[in-house]
Structure formats: structure tokens, C-alpha cells
Amino acid sequence: MTACPQDEPQQLGRVARKRQRRVNEILRVAAQVLSERGYYNTSLEEIADRLDLAKASLYHYFDSKESLLTTCLGTVAEESITRLTTIASGTGSSPERLRGLIIEQLRIITVEYPELARLFLAHLEWPVTVRERISDWHTRHDAIIKGVIEEGVRSGELGDIDISVVRHNLTGALNFVPFWFHPEGRFSDREAFEAVADSVLLMFGVGAPPTPA
Amino acid sequence: MTACPQDEPQQLGRVARKRQRRVNEILRVAAQVLSERGYYNTSLEEIADRLDLAKASLYHYFDSKESLLTTCLGTVAEESITRLTTIASGTGSSPERLRGLIIEQLRIITVEYPELARLFLAHLEWPVTVRERISDWHTRHDAIIKGVIEEGVRSGELGDIDISVVRHNLTGALNFVPFWFHPEGRFSDREAFEAVADSVLLMFGVGAPPTPA
Amino acid sequence: MTACPQDEPQQLGRVARKRQRRVNEILRVAAQVLSERGYYNTSLEEIADRLDLAKASLYHYFDSKESLLTTCLGTVAEESITRLTTIASGTGSSPERLRGLIIEQLRIITVEYPELARLFLAHLEWPVTVRERISDWHTRHDAIIKGVIEEGVRSGELGDIDISVVRHNLTGALNFVPFWFHPEGRFSDREAFEAVADSVLLMFGVGAPPTPA
Amino acid sequence: MTACPQDEPQQLGRVARKRQRRVNEILRVAAQVLSERGYYNTSLEEIADRLDLAKASLYHYFDSKESLLTTCLGTVAEESITRLTTIASGTGSSPERLRGLIIEQLRIITVEYPELARLFLAHLEWPVTVRERISDWHTRHDAIIKGVIEEGVRSGELGDIDISVVRHNLTGALNFVPFWFHPEGRFSDREAFEAVADSVLLMFGVGAPPTPA
DNA sequence: AATGAATGAGCATTCATTCAT
DNA sequence: GATGAATGAATGCTCATTCAT
Numbered sequence: 045m046t047a048c049p050q051d052e053p054q055q056l057g058r059v060a061r062k063r064q065r066r067v068n069e070i071l072r073v074a075a076q077v078l079s080e081r082g083y084y085n086t087s088l089e090e091i092a093d094r095l096d097l098a099k100a101s102l103y104h105y106f107d108s109k110e111s112l113l114t115t116c117l118g119t120v121a122e123e124s125i126t127r128l129t130t131i132a133s134g135t136g137s138s139p140e141r142l143r144g145l146i147i148e149q150l151r152i153i154t155v156e157y158p159e160l161a162r163l164f165l166a167h168l169e170w171p172v173t174v175r176e177r178i179s180d181w182h183t184r185h186d187a188i189i190k191g192v193i194e195e196g197v198r199s200g201e202l203g204d205i206d207i208s209v210v211r212h213n214l215t216g217a218l219n220f221v222p223f224w225f226h227p228e229g230r231f232s233d234r235e236a237f238e239a240v241a242d243s244v245l246l247m248f249g250v251g252a253p254p255t256p257a
Numbered sequence: 258m259t260a261c262p263q264d265e266p267q268q269l270g271r272v273a274r275k276r277q278r279r280v281n282e283i284l285r286v287a288a289q290v291l292s293e294r295g296y297y298n299t300s301l302e303e304i305a306d307r308l309d310l311a312k313a314s315l316y317h318y319f320d321s322k323e324s325l326l327t328t329c330l331g332t333v334a335e336e337s338i339t340r341l342t343t344i345a346s347g348t349g350s351s352p353e354r355l356r357g358l359i360i361e362q363l364r365i366i367t368v369e370y371p372e373l374a375r376l377f378l379a380h381l382e383w384p385v386t387v388r389e390r391i392s393d394w395h396t397r398h399d400a401i402i403k404g405v406i407e408e409g410v411r412s413g414e415l416g417d418i419d420i421s422v423v424r425h426n427l428t429g430a431l432n433f434v435p436f437w438f439h440p441e442g443r444f445s446d447r448e449a450f451e452a453v454a455d456s457v458l459l460m461f462g463v464g465a466p467p468t469p470a
Numbered sequence: 471m472t473a474c475p476q477d478e479p480q481q482l483g484r485v486a487r488k489r490q491r492r493v494n495e496i497l498r499v500a501a502q503v504l505s506e507r508g509y510y511n512t513s514l515e516e517i518a519d520r521l522d523l524a525k526a527s528l529y530h531y532f533d534s535k536e537s538l539l540t541t542c543l544g545t546v547a548e549e550s551i552t553r554l555t556t557i558a559s560g561t562g563s564s565p566e567r568l569r570g571l572i573i574e575q576l577r578i579i580t581v582e583y584p585e586l587a588r589l590f591l592a593h594l595e596w597p598v599t600v601r602e603r604i605s606d607w608h609t610r611h612d613a614i615i616k617g618v619i620e621e622g623v624r625s626g627e628l629g630d631i632d633i634s635v636v637r638h639n640l641t642g643a644l645n646f647v648p649f650w651f652h653p654e655g656r657f658s659d660r661e662a663f664e665a666v667a668d669s670v671l672l673m674f675g676v677g678a679p680p681t682p683a
Numbered sequence: 684m685t686a687c688p689q690d691e692p693q694q695l696g697r698v699a700r701k702r703q704r705r706v707n708e709i710l711r712v713a714a715q716v717l718s719e720r721g722y723y724n725t726s727l728e729e730i731a732d733r734l735d736l737a738k739a740s741l742y743h744y745f746d747s748k749e750s751l752l753t754t755c756l757g758t759v760a761e762e763s764i765t766r767l768t769t770i771a772s773g774t775g776s777s778p779e780r781l782r783g784l785i786i787e788q789l790r791i792i793t794v795e796y797p798e799l800a801r802l803f804l805a806h807l808e809w810p811v812t813v814r815e816r817i818s819d820w821h822t823r824h825d826a827i828i829k830g831v832i833e834e835g836v837r838s839g840e841l842g843d844i845d846i847s848v849v850r851h852n853l854t855g856a857l858n859f860v861p862f863w864f865h866p867e868g869r870f871s872d873r874e875a876f877e878a879v880a881d882s883v884l885l886m887f888g889v890g891a892p893p894t895p896a
Numbered sequence: 897a898a899t900g901a902a903t904g905a906g907c908a909t910t911c912a913t914t915c916a917t
Numbered sequence: 918g919a920t921g922a923a924t925g926a927a928t929g930c931t932c933a934t935t936c937a938t
Contacts (some may be wrong), residue, residue: 059900066901082381084297087928098903100931109929162381167436168295169382203467209452212437213430220429223380239422246459246466254416254462276918300911311920313914322912485921492922508807510723513907524924526910535908588807593862594721595808629893635878638863639856646855649806665848672885672892680842680888702897726932737899739935748933 067105070095075116079159083113083169114174117164120157121181127152128188138196139250145189146218146241147234154222155233161222186215193248203249210247217244280318283308288329292372296326296382327387330377333370334394340365341401351409352463358402359431359454360447367435368446374435399428406461416462423460430457493531496521501542505585509539509595540600543590546583547607553578554614564622565676571615572644572667573660580648581659587648612641619674629675636673643670706744709734714755718798722752722808753813756803759796760820766791767827777835778889784828785857785880786873793861794872800861825854832887842888849886856883 073094077086088109092099106112131144153161164182167175193211196202221240227233245251269277286307290299301322305312319325344357366374377395380388403424409415434453440446458464499520503512514535518525532538557570579587590608593601619637622628647666653659671677712733716725727748731738745751770783792800803821806814829850835841860879866872884890 063900079381084382088930089928099929100904101902103930104901165378168292168375169297197470200469202469204470205456205467206452209449210456212433213453213456216430216433216436217426218429219433220425223429224425236422239419240426243418243423243426243460246462247456249459249467249469253459253466254418256413256415256462257410257417301913302911312912313921314919316913317918489921505807510808514909515907525908526925527923529909530922591804594718594801595723623896626895628895630896631882631893632878635875636882638859639879639882642856642859642862643852644855646851646858649855650851662848665845666852669844669849669852669886672888673882675885675893675895679885679892680844682839682841682888683836683843705897727934728932738933739900740898742934743897 063105070102070105070112071116071119074112075120075157075159078113078116079163082163083171083174086113088112110171110174114177117160117174117178117181120152120160121164121185124149124152124157125181125184125188128185132188132192138192138199138201139245139248142189142192142196142202142248142250143241143245145192146214146244147237149218150221150237150240151233153219154225154237155227158222161219165219186211189214196248205248213247214244276318283315283318283325284329284332287325288333288370288372291326291329291376296376299326301325323384323387327390330373330387330391330394333365333373334377334398337362337365337370338394338397338401341398345401345405351405351412351414352458352461355402355405355409355415355461355463356454356458358405359427359457360450362431363434363450363453364446366432367438367450368440371435374432378432399424402427409461418461426460427457489531496528496531496538497542497545500538501546501583501585504539504542505589508589509597509600512539514538536597536600540603543586543600543604543607546578546586547590547611550575550578550583551607551610551614554611558614558618564618564625564627565671565674568615568618568622568628568674568676569667569671571618572640572670573663575644576647576663576666577659579645580651580663581653584648587645591645612637615640622674631674639673640670702744709741709744709751710755710758713751714759714796714798717752717755717802722802725752727751749810749813753816756799756813756817756820759791759799760803760824763788763791763796764820764823764827767824771827771831777831777838777840778884778887781828781831781835781841781887781889782880782884784831785853785883786876788857789860789876789879790872792858793864793876794866797861800858804858825850828853835887844887852886853883 070091074086074091077091077094081090088099088102091112092102102112106115127148128145131148132141134141134144136144164178167178170178190207190211193202193207197204197207217240225236229236231239242251246253283304287299287304290304290307294303301312301315304325305315315325319328340361341358344361345354347354347357349357377391380391383391403420406415406420406424410417410420430453438449442449444452455464459466496517500512500517503517503520507516512535514525514528517538518528528538532541553574554571557574558567560567560570562570590604593604596604616633616637619628619633623630623633643666651662655662657665668677672679709730713725713730716730716733720729727738727741730751731741741751745754766787767784770787771780773780773783775783803817806817809817829846832841832846832850836843836846856879864875868875870878881890885892
């Protein structure tokens with residue numbers, strides 16, 4: 045009864061695949077509404093309406109509002125963690141990988157899942173149970189970046205900084221991006237992400253400090 | 258019927274002063290509850306309960322839940338804007354004033370109004386009307402900092418940066434502090450704030466970039 | 471917030487007394503509906519309708535459907551237990567008191583609270599929590615009658631019987647009365663109750679056994 | 684589409700026999716759940732689950748929840764009526780046959796269909812239609828016992844009693860047995876049933892009245 | 897025969913807000 | 918000014934039932 049979010053290419057029967065598709069469709073719409081309205085302003089009625097479905101039908105796929113919305117977030121979180129892990133454990137110097145992580149992270153939260161990203165911040169409005177799961181994801185997520193940073197500091201590729209302070213600043217700055225960045229700006233996405241990355245990397249002693257024009 | 262927030266030492270009658278005190282008390286408690294639970298988890302009932310007051314009585318002081326909470330936020334916002342304005346228009350070099358602004362801002366959101374600060378971020382869960390007012394405050398607030406930054410860049414005291422990008426990073430990093438900073442840490446508040454300030458100032462080309470240990 | 475059922479002549483303020491009256495009125499109507507429809511067929515809507523009240527208003531007096539309906543039963547149960555206790559601890563021989571208990575019990579469940587009495591039997595349809603409370607009442611209730619019976623058996627005023635078997639038969643017979651007894655029958659209530667009492671008392675060896683006409 | 688309950692060795696095709704078996708299996712499980720939970724706490728989902736069947740599949744065998752449960756009760760009712768009829772129309776004195784009826788009845792409701800027996804009492808929670816059918820069964824059922832009693836009173840083998848009162852007491856006492864009797868008690872089933880029978884028969888003037896020890 | 901999907905109707909509960917006292 | 922009472926509107930959730938496959 046618990047829904048499996050991702051579109052893993054499992055070897056499932058025709059029915060199971062169809063169900064999977066339906067679940068994903070629901071998740072997509074739910075994510076949309078969720079990101080427009082926030083948790084408590086999102087009613088199952090609305091999600092159902094947009095799907096041209098009866099409210100009760102949602103319960104065929106999810107046990108509760110909470111489980112539906114948690115799954116939404118979970119999908120993004122896991123996807124994101126997976127990708128970052130790949131980059132973090134890749135080749136290249138610490139600063140290079142850190143830069144890669146930053147840019148990838150920005151792509152995820154601004155381009156791919158612009159709606160959901162900001163939800164990870166709105167701690168207060170979620171039910172406690174969900175908040176805990178969000179916390180977990182944050183922890184795992186942070187651990188990845190933290191790993192690369194520590195490595196870089198140890199190897200001398202990054203400056204000798206107070207890791208925890210700087211890392212928090214990094215997180216704050218990155219998570220804030222979806223709040224101001226709009227795809228159709230003067231820069232291409234890539235350029236914008238690189239601008240942000242180069243800016244925040246200065247806090248790690250990476251890159252040449254900007255000097256007066 | 259609309260409530261006047263601040264405790265300005267206006268020349269008011271005894272009754273009006275008493276009312277003012279009551280209003281402030283309500284605001285204080287409301288801020289507390291709001292920050293603990295978020296908007297939609299905060300019921301007027303609970304606020305009234307903590308004040309040992311009847312729910313209906315709140316309507317003697319505020320027109321609606323929305324107006325109550327708007328006033329809460331407004332109080333902090335105005336206070337904060339006033340103080341930052343003072344600092345921004347003070348003497349000293351741009352970097353010095355910028356540093357001052359950062360530290361003051363941190364004090365406000367982590368020490369003085371730790372509860373409310375994070376509410377300014379939780380955009381989604383607020384009614385549209387409130388969101389708009391928050392936007393206003395943000396704009397005014399940002400304008401202050403932006404002013405000093407632009408001045409510094411023009412005068413060459415700050416590096417030649419993409420102001421909007423860096424300023425957003427600054428905002429993100431600062432607003433995130435209340436989420437991780439806990440007063441009784443290894444540093445004193447002051448030390449912590451300075452650590453954060455020095456870190457983020459690097460993005461402006463201020464300070465010596467950290468080098469390997 | 472928890473409602474006090476009985477109409478105890480407490481020294482309460484005017485407001486409290488008014489509230490008390492309202493609560494009793496609600497309980498009365500709830501008991502009615504409850505007895506007509508059973509637990510799961512009773513909707514708060516219907517209770518409210520009959521009171522010409524909004525469904526939501528019921529929540530001013532009771533925390534939940536369960537608490538409302540539990541209080542209904544509780545009222546009768548406590549009343550009943552009190553009265554039986556008085557009789558059980560009165561003067562007179564065991565058989566006399568036992569007879570008194572039986573008749574009083576019949577009056578309570580058929581005349582005074584005809585609606586609720588049968589609900590005490592319908593164990594299955596109640597939520598577990600309620601079932602437990604019903605069990606409690608049963609236990610206390612039975613203990614009273616049991617006490618008199620044991621006393622009678624010990625003193626030789628009642629026959630030497632298997633107390634538990636006979637007592638259960640007594641309970642079964644009495645609780646069944648509301649299902650068949652209708653006030654306007656050929657007998658007066660009193661006569662009917664005495665007829666039942668004399669019949670069941672035979673199981674205790676009390677009274678002359680009926681002989682062929 | 685209406686299901687035929689009993690497992691009469693009808694001359695049916697293979698398919699029909701298979702269907703019959705399926706129906707009986709469903710009835711068995713349904714009876715179980717119904718007796719554990721009561722009507723309104725029993726969902727078709729649960730019955731289907733225990734049968735490892737889809738909820739919708741139940742509708743191949745029964746028109747509705749109501750018809751399913753009616754059939755359940757009907758099975759026991761008919762069986763019971765058949766058996767009692769046999770005993771009632773057998774040989775032996777009225778008191779002997781009455782005693783036989785009582786004991787058989789007890790066996791049916793406590794040993795053979797312990798689950799369903801109590802459901803016959805829970806009048807209130809049933810849909811009206813069902814209640815009416817239950818009433819019918821009760822009437823037919825009671826008529827059998829009533830017949831033997833009247834015969835006994837007329838012939839002078841039973842005391843000159845108010846038949847309707849005593850018969851109701853009998854019914855009440857017997858129907859209550861499933862609520863307290865647990866097979867593994869100090870007595871064998873047979874002994875317990877006889878104890879109950881002898882006790883209630885005293886109300887008919889049958890047996891020696893118990894005297895003090 | 898079997899079932900997954902879908903649904904309408906119903907229900908308890910919450911809560912901001914109004915109003916008479 | 919204070920409050921108890923009352924309420925409409927909204928919402929999450931359940932469940933018997935239908936239907937296409």
C-alpha cells in the first residue's frame with residue numbers, strides 16, 4: 045500500500061507499471077500544489093481536482109496526506125543525495141569537487157525541482173513526523189558536502205577555516221537561491237550557478253579575492 | 258481598532274497606555290507561539306490560553322488572526338530597519354559599516370527576536386496579503402544593506418563584484434544563522450557573529466582570504 | 471472542558487448553572503438518539519439537529535463524540551449504582567433486599583432510562599475505550615448485588631446455590647426485560663416488576679415454587 | 684446472484700459445488716469478523732483480506748454487505764430452529780424436553796456458533812431490514828419453546844406460571860450465557876449447561892428448590 | 897471468476913470569527 | 918473590556934459499491 049516513488053526500471057507486471065505511472069503523476073501534481081501553497085494550504089481536494097480525480101481515490105495510492113507529501117519530498121531528497129554522492133566520490137581536487145557539488149545542488153533546487161526545494165526550509169509548518177524525516181535528509185545531505193570540505197581542509201587545498209561556520213553559510217546561501225533566481229534572467233543558468241559558486245567559494249579561500257575595478 | 262504596536266512613549270491617557278501594554282503583551286506571546294508552531298499550527302485559542310484570556314477577547318485588540326501576526330512581524334521589521342538605518346548612515350568606511358550591519362542583523366535575529374526571524378523566511382505558509390507585506394519589509398531592509406554595498410563598490414573599498422549575486426548570498430547566509438546558532442555554544446555571541454561576518458565578508462573581497470594551516 | 475453530567479445542586483454561579491442545564495439537555499437528546507440508533511448510527515449532526523444547534527457547537531461542551539456518548543452512559547450508570555448501593559446497605563433480610571434491588575433495577579432500566587439500558591449490552595459496537603468503561607460499571611454494579619447474595623447464602627436466608635451461575639442468570643433475565651416490557655401492558659409497572667422478581671427469585675430458593683393449577 | 688447458504692448435498696454441477704464451498708468459506712470468515720467487531724466495525728475490506736481475496740470479489744457472491752451478514756445469521760438461525768424443532772417434537776415429558784431444548788440451545792450459542800450468538804442481541808446497530816428478519820427468527824425460535832412450555836403447563840407437568848414472564852426470563856438468562864461462559868472453566872461444558880438449565884428450570888417449578896446448606 | 901481503480905456520500909473534528917450579555 | 922456561546926466552512930479520512938478489464 046505504501047507507494048514506491050521513483051521510476052526505477054523495475055521488472056514489474058503491466059499492472060504494476062501502470063500503477064507506478066499513476067503514482068508518479070500524482071506525486072508530480074502534489075509537488076506542484078505543495079510548492080505553490082505550502083503544507084497546510086494544500087488540500088487533498090485540490091490535488092485531486094487537478095488530477096481530475098476524486099479525493100477518495102488518492103487513498104488508493106497513499107495512506108494519508110502526510111504520506112503523500114512526505115513521499116514527494118523523499119523523491120527529491122533521495123535523488124539529490126544520490127547525485128551529490130556520485131560527484132563527491134568522483135575524481136578531481138577537493139575544490140573542484142566542491143564546486144561541482146555546489147553547481148549540481150543549485151541545478152537541482154532551482155531548475156529541476158524549483159517547487160520543492162524551498163519546502164525543505166519551512167520546518168515549522170510540517171507535522172513533527174515529517175520534520176524529523178526532513179532532518180534526516182538534511183543530515184545525510186550535509187554529510188556529503190561536509191566530507192569533501194574536511195578532506196580539502198586536511199589536504200590544504202582549502203583554507204584553514206572554521207568548517208562548521210563556513211559550511212552553514214554555504215548552506216544558507218545556496219538554499220536561498222531558489223527564492224531569488226529566475227531562469228530567464230540576464231545570465232544563462234550555468235553562468236548564474238557559476239557566479240554563485242565562485243562567490244561562496246571565496247569563503248573557503250578558493251579563487252582570487254575580488255579587487256576594486 | 259487597529260493596534261499600534263510599538264511602545265512609543267506617546268502622550269496617551271491612562272487607559273490608552275494600559276491598552277498599549279496589553280497589546281504588547283499579546284504580541285509577545287503571539288510571537289512566541291507563532292515561532293514555536295508556525296502560522297497554521299498556531300490557533301488563537303492557544304495564544305489566548307497562554308495569556309489566560311478568552312479567545313474572543315483577542316478581537317478587542319486585533320481585527321483578525323492575520324492582523325495580529327502581521328503586527329508581530331511588523332514590530333520586528335520596523336525595529337530592525339530603524340537600527341540598521343542608523344548604522345548604515347553612520348561614520349566609518351563602507352566595509353566597517355557593512356560589518357556592523359551584519360553583526361547587528363545577526364544580533365537581532367538570533368538574540369533579540371530569535372522566534373520571529375525564521376518566520377520571515379517561511380513564505381509559503383502565509384496568506385498572500387502577509388506575504389506581500391513581508392516582501393515590502395525585505396525590500397526596504399535589503400535597500401539599506403544594498404546602499405552601503407554599492408557605495409563601497411563605487412569607492413573601491415569593496416571588490417568589484419556582481420552585487421546582486423553576492424548580496425543574495427549574504428542574505429541567505431545570515432538568515433540561516435538562527436537555524437543553527439545556539440547561544441550557549443563554544444563561542445560567545447559576539448565571537449560567533451564576528452566569525453560569520455568575517456566569513457561572508459570574504460565574498461566582498463574584504464579581509465585576508467584563509468590559507469591552509 | 472470536561473462536562474459534569476449530573477444535576478447536583480452545586481453552588482455554582484449563574485453562568486455555570488446555565489451551562490449545566492445545557493449540558494444536561496444535550497445529554498438527554500444524545501441519549502435519545504443513541505438509544506434509537508446505536509453508537510455508529512448516531513451522528514453528531516443528528517444530535518445537533520434535534521437540539522437546533524450546529525454540529526460544531528457540541529464541541530463546546532464535549533471533547534468528542536466518544537466523550538459525549540460515554541458521559542450519557544456514565545450518568546445512568548452512576549445514578550443506578552448509587553441507588554442500588556442505598557438499597558443494598560439498607561435494613562431487612564437478604565431476600566427482601568435482593569427483591570428490592572431487582573425491582574429498583576427494573577425500574578431504572580425500563581421506566582427511567584429505557585433508552586440507555588439496552589446499550590450496556592451492545593458491547594461490540596462501542597469503541598474499545600468505552601467498552602472498558604462499561605465493563606467497569608458492570609463490575610461495580612454486579613458487586614453490589616453479589617454482596618447481598620453472598621450474605622444471604624452465608625446466613626442461610628438464600629438457598630445453597632452456585633452463586634456465579636445463578637447471578638449470571640439473574641443478570642441476563644433482568645437486562646432482557648427492556649426488550650420485551652412495554653409500560654402500557656395488562657399489568658401496572660409495579661406488578662410486572664414483582665412478577666419478574668418473584669420468578670427469578672425462585673432460582674435462589676426464595677418463595678414457594680409454582681405448582682400445577 | 685443471491686447466495687444459498689447451507690451445504691445441502693444438492694445435486695449440483697461441479698462449478699456450483701465449488702461456488703457453494705466458496706460461499707461457505709466466506710460466511711465462516713464473515714461470521715468470525717462480525718462477531719469480533721460488530722457490524723459497523725466490520726469492513727468488507729477486512730473480510731476480504733482474511734480470505735486473501737479482493738474486496739470487489741465478494742460481490743460475486745453477495746449483493747451487499749447487508750445480504751452477506753443476513754445470510755450469516757440466517758445460517759445459524761435455520762440450523763438452530765431445525766434442531767430445536769426436532770427436540771421439541773420428540774418423546775419425553777415436557778420438563779424433559781424443555782431441559783433438552785435449553786441445553787441444546789446453550790450448546791449452539793456457546794460452543795458451535797459462539798461468535799454469532801451474541802449478534803442476535805445487538806438489535807440497535809443493525810439496519811432495519813436486518814432487524815426485521817432477526818425478529819422473525821426470534822419469533823419462530825420462541826414459538827418452539829413456547830409450545831413445549833404451554834404443553835407442560837396445561838398438562839400440569841410445569842407449575843402454573845405466567846408463561847410470558849417466565850419465558851422471557853428464560854430467554855434473557857440463556858442468551859446471556861455466551862457473555863460469561865468460557866469453555867475452559869472448572870466445569871465441563873455439559874455440566875455447566877446442566878447447572879444453568881437446572882437453575883432456570885426452577886422458575887418453572889421444575890426441580891427441588893435449593894435449601895440452605 | 898477476479899480485481900484494480902474509482903467514487904459519492906457521510907462523518908468527526910478544527911478554527912477563525914461574530915454576537916449578545 | 919471581557920467572555921461564553923454559537924457557527925459556517927473546510928478538511929482528512931472511511932467505506933460500500935460499481936465497472937472495465
